[in-house]
Amino acid sequence: MLKRLLNWMAIQTESVDEKTVNQFWFQSMVFLTLVILSLYVLFGKQVGNNLEIRFFLLFFAAFFIILLLMLRSRHFSQVGAWFGVVTLTGMLYATYRFGGVQSSSYIAIIIPLVIIVLFFRGRMAIIATSIAVLFGGALVWAEAHGLYTPNLIYVYSFESWVNTSFIFIFVATWVGIAARMTRRSLATNQQEIRERSKAEADLQEQTRFLSALHETTLAIINRLELGSLLESVLESALELTSTEHGYVDMYEPQARAFTKMAARGVFTQWVNIPTAQEQGLTGEVFRTKNTVLVADYTTWNKRLERYTTGFYAIIAAPLKLDGEVIGIIGLGYTEPGREFTPKQISALEQFAELAALAVDNARLYQSVQSELSERKRVQEALTESEENLRLALNAAxxxxxxxxxxxxxxxxxxxxxxxxxxxxxxxxxxxxxxxxxxxxxxxxxxxxxxxxxxxxxxxxxxxxxxxxxxxxxxxxxxxxxxxxxxxxxxxxxxxxxxxxITERKLSEAALHEANQQLEKNARMLERRSQLLRIAADVSRAASAILDSHELSQQVVDLIQQRFNLYYVGLFMVDEAGEMLCLRAATGEAGQKMLNHSHKLPIGNTSMVGWSVANRQARIALDVGADAIRFNNPLPPKSRSELALPLISRGQALGVGRVGEGPHLHPPADRRRRGDVRGLPDPAGLVDQRRSS
The missing domain is CATH 3.30.450.20 (PAS domain)
Incomplete structure (x- = not known):
């Protein structure tokens, strides 16, 4: 009953911030009221001579002390209700007993009215104001008709001045505190608005980078001639980072050096000039196998002297395949003080991963073309040899x-x-x-x-x-x-x-081996093209989908459909770093696990937990025989499974899990490391969405 009455009267506070502010307000009001009561006792002449006034002041002092104790227990609604009601009642009583509407007690009614307006519902503010006005009017009417005579012995000029001054001090102090807190609240709101605007701007910029990345990926995916591909890769990288100066180095293992195969701007003067794999910026990228950023190359202690003019800030991103650096994309700024932004660096690193696959695809295509030419030459030589042998046999x-x-x-x-x-x-x-x-x-x-x-x-x-x-x-x-x-x-x-016919047999064996290699490379070329198309689909989805959960589901659906898999799931590490939570999954069984908020601990109790704990992929050709597989009834028909950790900047963010049905065995081409390398990177995407 009391709770319902309080809810009808006062505004209920729920948030921690509101409770903290209310506690400060109430403590300030109660403390200030106690101070004013103490000053009133010191300066009021009638206090010592009147037992009623003395009892009145002691009652209010005890009441405010009780309110302070209630505030320590954080009973804010009760404190507000009692403060408003008791203070209003006390001021009305003081007005009646000590001077009527001419006394400072009637003026002091403004204090409980302000409290009621701030902390009570609108209905209570109207009721309290009406009571104060009607009460004063009733006293005036009763005095005019001889029914009430105010006790004016308590109305002195000095006493009125003291009482009114105390009221002014109370109201001014309270209004000052309110103004200060209002300004602080406005400043906080303005800061939140600025941060939100900045976040929206960052998200728009990130979306623009993803769209540009998608467009550039589509531009290079079908380039099969290595020279033109490298030119296209460089043009796309320059566009992503808004510069006109850059180069692409390709690694030559026999020479143990990098050679600039494409260049723009100030770097064109060093085209076809080799750089040893351990020298300068190239050496740092080759050694660390990571992106290297130099704010001012002219003062860098590992610089090469022939490159010390023409540019300042420079970034070099590796083109990696199977963990090995096969090339480098380098970009530079010629303006002093200009720097690469974190979003540009992230976009360049993602683009370098796709560019590495495209370069490998072009190399494979050129290898196939070379093998086709060699096959034709061997066939022609074999035909000529057989004809010469036939002529020699017939003649001799x-x-x-x-x-x-x-x-x-x-x-x-x-x-x-x-x-x-x-x-x-x-x-x-x-x-x-x-x-x-x-x-x-x-x-x-x-x-x-x-x-x-x-x-x-x-x-x-x-x-x-x-x-x-x-x-x-x-x-x-x-x-x-x-x-x-x-x-x-x-x-x-x-x-x-x-x-x-020994030479002919050797030629036939060589031709047979060349045919087998050609077929193998053709299959690999088709597979790489498929992987690049899947990467393009994922990039397209990433540029269009801003919600991380929707993007995760889109990625697993694409992988399941393109590879004709029975099941694909995506687990993400929780904030505590102890559990793997299923974020997205395919099929009816996957939806059941999502509905049950499926989780697995990180460790050796399951394949996905082992993969994240050891940061290694794990394959089970027969999940029933795998010693650390979690015996999960969903999906019940999974026979062969692969767990692949998602690692970004050295941190395991989650794990991808794929499975084959009982009627299928994992094809040889699905178990190859090249397919794992070519799969799209949900980590990055996830990482991008998380940073956004």
């Missing part, structure tokens, strides 16, 4: 042989000795000795071909087999021949030629 009748089936006699041309690596005259060379040179694995093939030709004389004898020369060298032989029959169609003789 090299390495001929003849077998008399009826007498089992064999004759050979002299070239056969060179073919088999033996000297003529050192041994008799016949059909039996010929078989002794044939590779053991080809013996059955040789006999089968001879049997087929003898059974069907119309079928030419043709076999390619290996021989082992006396020195242990293996050679390839192509034997060609035909079967001759008598008038009855019975075989009587076989004759033909033998050719050393």
């Amino acid at each position: 009748r090299m390495s001929t042989w003849s077998w008399n089936i009826l007498t089992n006699e064999t004759t050979w041309s002299d070239a056969i000795y060179d073919l088999f690596g033996i000297e003529k005259g050192t041994q008799t060379f016949n059909y039996l000795s010929y078989h002794q040179f044939v590779h053991p694995e080809d013996q059955s093939l040789l006999e089968e071909q001879a049997r087929q030709s003898l059974e069907n004389p119309q079928k030419p004898y043709s076999v390619e087999h290996r021989i082992l020369q006396p020195n242990g060298e293996m050679r390839w032989i192509a034997a060609r021949g035909r079967v001759y029959t008598d008038e009855n169609g019975h075989p009587v003789r076989m004759a033909g030629t033998m050719i050393d």
Whole structure:
């Protein structure tokens, strides 16, 4: 009942700031009132002679002391209600007893009225004001009709001046405190408005950078010629950082140096000039594998003398693949004192990651083109070699042989000795000795071909087999021949030629290996193109979506759809750094886990917890056999899983988790490190949104 009455009368404070302000107000009012009562006792003449006045003042002093004790218990609503009601009642009583409306007590009613206006609801302010006005009017009417005679013995000029002065002091002090707190509140509000405006401006600038990053990514994604790609990369980097001076260095491992392959502005004078991998700014980037920023290169202690003129601030961002630096994007300002902003640095680092993939893609494309040219050259050389061998055989009748089936006699041309690596005259060379040179694995093939030709004389004898020369060298032989029959169609003789085809076999093996490498590179090229398209989709989403939760869900949906995965989830580290909270997930099972606010501790109790704790990716080809996997019934059909930590600036922000269904095995190309490297970076995005 009391709580409902207080709620009807006074404004209830909820926030900590409001309670703190109210406590200060009430303490100031009560303390100031006690001071005024004390001064009134000291300077008031009638106090010592009148028991009623003395009791009245003691009552109010005790009442205000009780209010101070209540304030220590933070009962602000009760203090405000009692202060207003009791003070108003006391002033009305003092007006009636000590001088009527001509006394300073009636003027002092302004004090409880101000308190009621500030801390009570509007209805109470109207009621209190009406009571004060009607009470004074009633006293005037009663005095005019002889029903009330004010006690004017307490109304003296000095006493009136003292009482009125105390009222003025109370009101002025209180209004001064109110004005000071109002100014402080206004200043706080203005500061909050400025901070909010700055945050909105920063967010707009971040959105502009993301849009520019998306556009530049689309501009370089389909560039396959390395030279034009590097020029496009440099132009995009210059646009991102609003400068006209920059370069792109590419690493040459054999020379252990970097060479400027593209340059603009002041850096064009050093095109094609190599810089050792341990020198200057290039050496710092190559050693640390991180972005290096120099505010004034002319005074930097590690500068190279040939670069000390023409520019001041310079930034160099590495192009990295598999953790190794393959190139550097360098940008500079020629104006003294101009510096790169943190947002420009962040945008350049993100752009460098995408540019590195595009450069690797162009290199792979050029490698494929080179292999295609080599394949064509090998095919042409093979055709020419076969034609030359055919002409030589027809013209010289090299390495001929003849077998008399009826007498089992064999004759050979002299070239056969060179073919088999033996000297003529050192041994008799016949059909039996010929078989002794044939590779053991080809013996059955040789006999089968001879049997087929003898059974069907119309079928030419043709076999390619290996021989082992006396020195242990293996050679390839192509034997060609035909079967001759008598008038009855019975075989009587076989004759033909033998050719050393070792070089041709080596060429065929090389061609086969080149074809396999070509197919492998073609698959890798297609995969990289897919990854770059996915990165472009994620960049497009990042530039359009400002809400971090919506962006996280968009990223996992893109990864799940593009890679045809059964399940994709994104866990983020909580503020305490102890738990991994599921931020986004795909599929029905993922939505169930999101609805249940799925969490996992960081540590060795689950794959995602182990991945964040050790900052390493973890793959389980069979999740049932993985020792540290958390036995989660959702998703129940997951067979193979991958946990990939999200690391930004050396700090683990979360972990991505992907899974294959029970009917699939992880394809070989999905398990390759290159695919993991090509996945989009939710950390960064998350990091960008968090900083925004």
